[in-house]
Amino acid sequence: MSAEKTYAEINERIKAGKAVVLTAEELIDLVNEKGLTEASRQVDVVTTGTFAPMCSSGAFLNFGHSAPRMRMSRVWLNNVPAYAGIAAVDAYIGATEVPEDDPLNNNYPGEFRYGGGHVIEDLVAGRPVRLKALSYGTDCYPRREIETTITLNDINDAFLFNPRNAYQNYNCAVNTTDRTIYTYMGTLKPRLGNAHYSTSGQLSPLLKDPHFKTTGIGTRIFLGGGVGYVAWHGTQHFPAIQTDAQGRELGANGGTLAVIGDLKQMSPRWLMGTSYLGYGATLSVGIGIPIPVLNEEIARYAAASDAELYAPVVDYGTTYPERQPGNLGFVSYAQLKSGKITVNGREVPTAPLSSYPRAREIAATLKQWIGTGKFLLTEPVQLLPSPADGLSGKPLNG
Amino acid sequence: MAPKKIVLRFGADISGNPVIYRLVKDYDLMVNIVKANVNPQKEGTLVLELTGEKYDQGLEFLRRQGVSVQALTREVVRNGDRCTMCGACTAICPTGALFIERPGMEVRFDGDNCVVCQLCVKACPVRAMEVRL
Ligand code: SF4
Ligand code: SF4
Numbered sequence: 001m002s003a004e005k006t007y008a009e010i011n012e013r014i015k016a017g018k019a020v021v022l023t024a025e026e027l028i029d030l031v032n033e034k035g036l037t038e039a040s041r042q043v044d045v046v047t048t049g050t051f052a053p054m055c056s057s058g059a060f061l062n063f064g065h066s067a068p069r070m071r072m073s074r075v076w077l078n079n080v081p082a083y084a085g086i087a088a089v090d091a092y093i094g095a096t097e098v099p100e101d102d103p104l105n106n107n108y109p110g111e112f113r114y115g116g117g118h119v120i121e122d123l124v125a126g127r128p129v130r131l132k133a134l135s136y137g138t139d140c141y142p143r144r145e146i147e148t149t150i151t152l153n154d155i156n157d158a159f160l161f162n163p164r165n166a167y168q169n170y171n172c173a174v175n176t177t178d179r180t181i182y183t184y185m186g187t188l189k190p191r192l193g194n195a196h197y198s199t200s201g202q203l204s205p206l207l208k209d210p211h212f213k214t215t216g217i218g219t220r221i222f223l224g225g226g227v228g229y230v231a232w233h234g235t236q237h238f239p240a241i242q243t244d245a246q247g248r249e250l251g252a253n254g255g256t257l258a259v260i261g262d263l264k265q266m267s268p269r270w271l272m273g274t275s276y277l278g279y280g281a282t283l284s285v286g287i288g289i290p291i292p293v294l295n296e297e298i299a300r301y302a303a304a305s306d307a308e309l310y311a312p313v314v315d316y317g318t319t320y321p322e323r324q325p326g327n328l329g330f331v332s333y334a335q336l337k338s339g340k341i342t343v344n345g346r347e348v349p350t351a352p353l354s355s356y357p358r359a360r361e362i363a364a365t366l367k368q369w370i371g372t373g374k375f376l377l378t379e380p381v382q383l384l385p386s387p388a389d390g391l392s393g394k395p396l397n398g
Numbered sequence: 399m400a401p402k403k404i405v406l407r408f409g410a411d412i413s414g415n416p417v418i419y420r421l422v423k424d425y426d427l428m429v430n431i432v433k434a435n436v437n438p439q440k441e442g443t444l445v446l447e448l449t450g451e452k453y454d455q456g457l458e459f460l461r462r463q464g465v466s467v468q469a470l471t472r473e474v475v476r477n478g479d480r481c482t483m484c485g486a487c488t489a490i491c492p493t494g495a496l497f498i499e500r501p502g503m504e505v506r507f508d509g510d511n512c513v514v515c516q517l518c519v520k521a522c523p524v525r526a527m528e529v530r531l
Contacts, residue, residue: 051482051484052484053523109520113525186486186490186521186523187490187521189439189489189490193439193441193489196486272482272524273524274523274524275523275524276523277520277521284482284484284523284524337501339500349438349439349489350489351485351486351487351488351489351490351498352484352498352503353484353485353486353523355482355483355484355485356483356485356503357483357503357504357505358482358483358484
């Protein structure tokens with residue numbers, strides 16, 4: 001009979017220093033050795049990790065009030081515009097924003113060397129950042145202009161709020177055209193010259209919780225090197241279980257998370273400004289999610305290995321930009337990680353965009369936090385939509 | 399005249415052409431092949447030392463053939479603090495100087511195989527590959 005556990009029981013064991021915490025890689029080994037039932041009885045928590053560019057990221061900042069007061073209506077940080085259409089000295093710096101004088105793709109492929117993600121990295125690293133703001137002046141907020149320097153320590157608030165992170169799974173991108181293309185999946189060489197993928201496979205948080213049994217609103221997580229929380233489901237959260245033509249299950253795809261956390265505790269090792277040649281600037285984010293082993297079913301999903309998890313191969317030269325359905329088949333993460341896959345009968349070299357060594361480091365760090373009792377699990381306030389809810393994307397007409 | 403070091407890069411369509419032979423035969427150049435590499439996609443990289451009167455015409459000829467020609471005056475190094483070991487450079491690097499070590503998936507850089515084509519410098523998303531003069 002399989003053992004059932006509650007969040008409270010697991011937290012008691014964590015506080016007593018008795019919890020058995022394994023990374024998802026270690027759980028796979030244990031299940032192979034002892035079987036699922038025994039492993040799910042022994043293990044309390046499984047940790048996961050991912051470190052990859054996550055474009056839908058940004059931070060809310062509150063700068064404090066100058067004398068005289070100013071209702072900042074336009075804000076730039078190191079020349080990168082931040083959104084100031086909120087209260088007086090609040091702003092949101094988005095990861096993909098670039099300076100107004102950036103040559104963009106006019107100098108194709110553009111380099112996008114500095115953007116909002118780099119501003120966030122500079123702030124987290126404690127480096128001084130130039131703040132410039134303009135306003136129209138009001139009776140209560142007369143000042144119209146300010147130029148000064150801030151650091152993360154100087155300002156009142158800074159919290160990361162990323163509306164779409166931790167993609168459950170992602171396309172393996174290829175290019176069947178005759179020219180090199182520059183995409184958010186990296187530089188793709190012509191005629192199937194390379195294939196890029198971007199999840200940590202068997203360590204990837206949402207691939208290990210395909211039915212959203214434990215990850216929900218309020219789940220405490222590793223975020224950017226500090227502690228964060230799942231705030232909501234992410235934008236474009238359309239979780240589903242992939243199947244091939246024979247109806248065989250090929251792992252999950254489509255789920256996303258909105259996450260939040262205090263930027264002041266985070267680290268530049270886990271929030272890095274990132275540039276995609278010919279595409280844009282973004283932020284690489286480290287996320288790790290603990291999975292409480294409440295029962296054997298949860299353990300079974302968490303123990304899925306690279307050989308059981310699949311990514312669809314998508315042509316970024318033709319079908320993707322045109323939003324045409326279909327793919328060039330599925331490949332397992334074991335195949336992707338081997339360094340080559342076969343697409344249209346051709347051998348194609350693969351490369352990841354998501355750092356597997358860093359994902360492993362996150363899972364190990366979270367394991368250590370839980371093991372030393374300083375990180376307790378939270379039961380979700382509300383669970384997120386799961387594949388059973390059948391959500392799907394709406395097209396935009398225009 | 400001192401030999402000049404250059405890096406040539408060419409696609410699969412040119413790998414079969416006898417461009418070096420033509421440099422010697424038609425342009426009277428002395429060619430010393432420092433490094434040569436053709437990857438599984440048949441993309442080639444050559445580091446050459448060239449000497450001769452018709453040096454400029456020789457380079458012009460190469461460019462007309464669709465070969466990219468760059469002076470080899472620099473070195474590319476990896477900033478180990480910045481590199482996240484993501485691997486995004488490994489399918490871009492034409493010579494395998496940047497490669498993944500399995501099963502750990504750590505990214506290694508072998509400077510001996512680097513031909514300083516600099517493709518990784520812009521392809522690396524966190525700008526960890528740096529040009530040294
Ligand atoms: S792309 Fe850059 S960060 Fe990624 S492995 Fe290569 S050098 Fe390191
Ligand atoms: S410069 Fe970069 S891409 Fe070119 S050979 Fe050297 S390591 Fe590879």
